[in-house]
Amino acid sequence: MNEKTLTHDESLQIIQRMILTAKNRITENGFHFILWGILIIIASLAEYFIQKSDLGIQANLSWIVMPLIGVPTALVYEFRRNRTDHTRGFVDTWYKYLWLGFGITLVVTIAISVLQHMSPIPFILALVGFATFVSGTIYKSVPLIIGGIIFWISGLLCLLVPPPEQLLINAAATLTGYIIPGILLWKNSKRESHV
Amino acid sequence: MFKPLDAVLHSELRLAIISLLVGVKQADFGFLKEKTSSTSGNLSVQLQKLSHAGYIAIEKSFKGNYPLTTCKITEEGMLAFENYVKAIRSYIETGER
Numbered sequence: 001m002n003e004k005t006l007t008h009d010e011s012l013q014i015i016q017r018m019i020l021t022a023k024n025r026i027t028e029n030g031f032h033f034i035l036w037g038i039l040i041i042i043a044s045l046a047e048y049f050i051q052k053s054d055l056g057i058q059a060n061l062s063w064i065v066m067p068l069i070g071v072p073t074a075l076v077y078e079f080r081r082n083r084t085d086h087t088r089g090f091v092d093t094w095y096k097y098l099w100l101g102f103g104i105t106l107v108v109t110i111a112i113s114v115l116q117h118m119s120p121i122p123f124i125l126a127l128v129g130f131a132t133f134v135s136g137t138i139y140k141s142v143p144l145i146i147g148g149i150i151f152w153i154s155g156l157l158c159l160l161v162p163p164p165e166q167l168l169i170n171a172a173a174t175l176t177g178y179i180i181p182g183i184l185l186w187k188n189s190k191r192e193s194h195v
Numbered sequence: 196m197f198k199p200l201d202a203v204l205h206s207e208l209r210l211a212i213i214s215l216l217v218g219v220k221q222a223d224f225g226f227l228k229e230k231t232s233s234t235s236g237n238l239s240v241q242l243q244k245l246s247h248a249g250y251i252a253i254e255k256s257f258k259g260n261y262p263l264t265t266c267k268i269t270e271e272g273m274l275a276f277e278n279y280v281k282a283i284r285s286y287i288e289t290g291e292r
């Protein structure tokens with residue numbers, strides 16, 4: 001861009017173009033959806049097979065191991081990412097608070113359902129559906145919006161099957177609601193970074 | 196009566212910088228350079244002009260061994276931008292009549 005006398009229309013065009021550029025800045029690259037998606041599927045299937053095989057291992061062990069792997073990996077990834085990208089959009093802040101609020105609600109929901117001797121999976125799926133759907137609308141990602149709807153439907157489907165089979169629904173919902181949109185977002189972000 | 200246009204903002208690159216900063220909380224030098232397709236030298240000069248006018252706040256730090264410049268729009272800058280947009284609109288609307 002050079003220094004030149006601007007016409008009024010040119011001024012307006014610059015403003016519109018630049019505001020749109022900042023607004024459409026996509027920062028979600030799908031990493032966390034892929035990471036947590038893989039961990040949730042492994043944990044769901046592990047608990048299912050432990051329950052079915054009667055190995056004598058504590059069945060919910062996989063859910064204790066999952067955050068021990070996921071949380072440090074996610075934090076290290078974000079730390080490294082923040083070191084290279086110092087531009088922050090307003091949307092990025094809201095997005096962080098959305099998932100922080102989701103995480104806190106998730107812990108509270110699991111605690112309530114366990115204390116009430118209820119399976120937490122339908123509640124978790126409904127909650128994940130909410131956060132995924134809103135994320136999809138924020139970043140205008142149709143796969144994430146569809147993923148959110150799949151989580152909601154899966155939450156309702158859980159009411160039709162016993163708790164062990166709910167784990168299989170959870171794994172299938174995570175594959176379609178997290179992994180597939182995550183991979184599409186990852187591919188999209190790589191393509192954009194090479195333009 | 197036409198509102199006078201703010202001379203600080205009535206420049207292609209400075210207007211582009213301010214318009215970008217309106218949409219983000221803060222932006223680094225690399226982001227502004229890429230989105231405005233400007234040279235480092237020209238961008239530095241225009242950032243200084245905006246900073247001297249009080250329209251943006253520049254923070255200089257280090258990323259490893261490399262200098263890092265991050266910018267954010269100030270309240271004064273936001274007000275100036277809003278007035279500039281109003282003035283431009285009034286010019287265009289009058290022209291269309």
